[in-house]
Amino acid sequence: MLIFIKTIKLNQLNLTLTDISKRYGSHTVLAFDEWKIDSGIYWLKGGNGTGKTTLFKIISGQTPFDGTVLLNQISLKKQANDFRSRISYAEAEPQYPLFITGKELLNFYAAIRKASQKDINTLTDLFEMTAFLDQKIGGYSSGMLKKLSLICAFIGDVSLYIFDEPLITIDTASTDKLYRLIIEKSGQGKSFLISSHQEIDAAKLTVDGVFVIENRKVVIC
Numbered sequence: 467m468l469i470f471i472k473t474i475k476l477n478q479l480n481l482t483l484t485d486i487s488k489r490y491g492s493h494t495v496l497a498f499d500e501w502k503i504d505s506g507i508y509w510l511k512g513g514n515g516t517g518k519t520t521l522f523k524i525i526s527g528q529t530p531f532d533g534t535v536l537l538n539q540i541s542l543k544k545q546a547n548d549f550r551s552r553i554s555y556a557e558a559e560p561q562y563p564l565f566i567t568g569k570e571l572l573n574f575y576a577a578i579r580k581a582s583q584k585d586i587n588t589l590t591d592l593f594e595m596t597a598f599l600d601q602k603i604g605g606y607s608s609g610m611l612k613k614l615s616l617i618c619a620f621i622g623d624v625s626l627y628i629f630d631e632p633l634i635t636i637d638t639a640s641t642d643k644l645y646r647l648i649i650e651k652s653g654q655g656k657s658f659l660i661s662s663h664q665e666i667d668a669a670k671l672t673v674d675g676v677f678v679i680e681n682r683k684v685v686i687c
């Protein structure tokens with residue numbers, strides 16, 4: 467008798483974008499038939515204004531578009547809440563209400579993402595932000611704001627992290643910590659889409675694929 471053993475990779479991810487068209491007024495920024503990724507860490511490179519942020523905003527459900535986006539067969543348009551709960555998006559230039567404290571923001575994220583205080587403490591300690599959490603966000607430096615946004619993005623349990631220019635404004639030590647956290651999460655089956663103008667240090671973070679946006683299409687490098 468033949469015994470078939472099927473290995474199932476935990477947390478397998480499949481993100482598929484089909485028949486995508488995105489325009490601002492008469493300016494078409496993205497227009498392509500299909501782009502897919504499986505589990506992994508991916509780097510989206512490219513010049514200014516090529517559409518990286520727009521692509522990320524589409525995938526994270528932040529901007530209207532024509533086409534279909536599926537994450538493991540869950541439709542962004544038809545099952546929006548389910549889809550969004552599986553994605554964490556950190557903006558290139560995060561903006562939060564300036565009159566709340568870091569702690570108030572993190573508590574909000576923790577409640578929505580059902581995260582424990584212990585997990586949040588681990589993140590704030592890692593990025594050396596614990597001492598500033600009672601201060602109003604309006605008094606934060608751009609690097610502190612960026613670190614707070616990355617902490618927010620790591621709160622909870624999602625399948626895909628989308629980081630738009632995560633390396634800007636943070637110092638080298640924080641960059642190294644971010645690389646290590648990405649590697650740790652990747653080992654737990656999480657996937658990453660990262661845009662960066664700065665080179666991703668191959669000695670510190672191995673990526674599974676590099677893409678650019680050319681002529682409104684996402685193509686592999």
Ligand SMILES: Nc1ncnc2c1ncn2[C@@H]1O[C@H](COP(=O)(O)OP(=O)(O)OP(=O)(O)O)[C@@H](O)[C@H]1O
Pocket residue numbers: 490495512513514515516517518519520521
């Ligand atoms: N809200 C908007 N309204 C009108 N045009 C926009 C808007 N957002 C982006 N664009 C335009 O869409 C194009 C792509 O912008 P996007 O921010 O996605 O590019 P990017 O690759 O992230 O650029 P950068 O590397 O400079 O951040 C640009 O020409 C930009 O001017």
